[in-house]
Every structure is written in structure tokens, then in C-alpha cells.
Amino acid sequence: MSFSEAGRLLNVTQPAVSKGIAALEDHLGVKLFKREKAKLALTAEGESLHQAIQLTFMALETAIDRISSKPRRPDALTLSLSTAFAAHWLIPQMDEFRHAFPDTTLNFQLTCGEAMGPMGSCDLGLRLDSKVATGDRAISFAPEWLIAVASPDYIARNGMLDRPANAGAHTLVTLVTPRIAWQEFLELTNQAIDAPTREIRVPDYSVVIQTALNGRGVALGYVTSCGYLIREGLLVPALPRTLRTGRSYCLVYPGYGPSRRLAEDVGDWIISTSQAILASISGRMA
Numbered sequence: 001m002s003f004s005e006a007g008r009l010l011n012v013t014q015p016a017v018s019k020g021i022a023a024l025e026d027h028l029g030v031k032l033f034k035r036e037k038a039k040l041a042l043t044a045e046g047e048s049l050h051q052a053i054q055l056t057f058m059a060l061e062t063a064i065d066r067i068s069s070k071p072r073r074p075d076a077l078t079l080s081l082s083t084a085f086a087a088h089w090l091i092p093q094m095d096e097f098r099h100a101f102p103d104t105t106l107n108f109q110l111t112c113g114e115a116m117g118p119m120g121s122c123d124l125g126l127r128l129d130s131k132v133a134t135g136d137r138a139i140s141f142a143p144e145w146l147i148a149v150a151s152p153d154y155i156a157r158n159g160m161l162d163r164p165a166n167a168g169a170h171t172l173v174t175l176v177t178p179r180i181a182w183q184e185f186l187e188l189t190n191q192a193i194d195a196p197t198r199e200i201r202v203p204d205y206s207v208v209i210q211t212a213l214n215g216r217g218v219a220l221g222y223v224t225s226c227g228y229l230i231r232e233g234l235l236v237p238a239l240p241r242t243l244r245t246g247r248s249y250c251l252v253y254p255g256y257g258p259s260r261r262l263a264e265d266v267g268d269w270i271i272s273t274s275q276a277i278l279a280s281i282s283g284r285m286a
Helices: 003-010 014-028 044-067 083-100 152-158 182-189 205-213 223-231 261-285
Strands: 033-036 039-042 076-082 105-111 124-128 137-150 170-175 197-202 218-222 243-253
Touching: 003 014, 039 044, 076 083, 076 261, 083 105, 083 205, 083 223, 083 261, 124 261, 137 152, 137 223, 137 261, 170 205, 182 243, 197 205, 205 218, 205 223, 218 223, 223 261, 243 261
Parallel strands: 076 105, 076 124, 170 197, 170 218
Antiparallel strands: 033 039, 124 243, 137 218, 137 243
């Protein structure tokens, strides 16, 4: 999301990157970026191309891994996850993970949005059921469950979304291109926000959660990613009703060859830990 940073990584000037993108947009006949003052955002067409490029590189990585003679460490796993799940679910529970797997080294292939596409060279991944690639093996382990969440401090200062504490505006934190937007969430749960609203829009869901943790606004919390934070009281509900979409999240294993025993064991740990967190949250929300 920065032509200057792209130029630095590619060892070319920022104008060269900008000119190349402009030429690509002219060739395609569509705009790939929204150019807004000091920031960039992908258009719907840009997001579509970005996802295709991700899948292409994952397929390339799979091919390289299959033909490579480099031995794999038996005590190392590569996980394909969203940055949100890694940063706000797995990393905070790393002490518990280390207790269960003291000698295991984790490598990460992370995406700023929802992880999707084939597993490639990864041993274990997390996908929404509709994002599992053909041929990979998936095990459903958690519902797609959304809760409007904020920090306890934010709620103390501003009140619930449906019961504002003062005449000030609430701040909603959202993705630039959300799959489920705030308006859809409110309509599906038959709720309303009884106060004016401002908006903070960011391109990475991990930053959405972090912004809510910092007390800067209310986010739509996918329980799969922020369930640990809710259980620990670091995030609390900002509306009484929640949304279960009927979809589910899956642990995914590569479809070629048998899964590694270590990957299966780590997958079982993620499932059991997630189920304990979900049971705790469900008990509170009932």
C-alpha cells in the first residue's frame, strides 16, 4: 500500500513504480488503486488481482517445494494463517503451546486478510470453509461468529453502541473492503446504533483488532481470531446481539501425500483450545 516502499524493495524510484501501475491500469482498462491524499487502497478489481497473485505465488512455492531436494526439519512446521489469528490468538497463547510442544519450531506464511487458496508447502492452515482449495483436506472446527467488541475502557468512556454514555460520536473500526460490513451486521442482527458514528478504515484485520484493543473504537470481532481476547476480558461486547453466519472455519492440511504427525498433533491442540474458548464465551453470551 505504498509506492515508495515498493520502490525501495524493488530498488527503483517511486515514480517508476507509479508509472508501471498506471501502465498496467491502462492496459487492463480499470483502476487497481484508490489514490486518496496520503494513502492508497485497493479497488474491488485490485483486490481480485491481488488474491489471484497470492494464489499464483503459493502454487509456485508448492512446485518448488516438491522438486527441491532440501530436507525438511522434522521438528518444524509451516503454518498458513491470517495475521489476525497469528497475532491475537496464537501468539498470546504461546506459553501454553510451548508446554505442549517444547521442541517445535513454527514458521509462518501470513496474509493481512483471510488466508485462502491451496496449502502449497505449508503443513497446516486456517481457512473459511468457502476458501478451501480443491484437493486440500479440511476439518471444520469453529463457527463464523461475529461480536461487536471494544476495550473495557472504551465502553466505560462511551457506553454501549445502543446505549451511548454521552452525546459524543462512537468510532467504528472496519476493513477497507470488509466481507461483512457494519450495516449488514446490524441488519442481520436487527440492531441499531443510537449515536452518531465516525469511522477508522484500515487494510489489515489484525490492525482492526489492535485498534479496538487500544480503546480507539468498536470492531466487528470474528471470534475465531479474537476469542482469546474476549475470554480474557481484553475485549468486551459493545452490542447485546451477535451474528452466526452458518459458515465455519476449518483447519486445512495439504492434499498431496499423508499429513505429518506433528501437524496433526498441533491441529488437535488448536481445535481443543478453540473449543474451550468458544465454550467459555458461549456461556457468558447465553
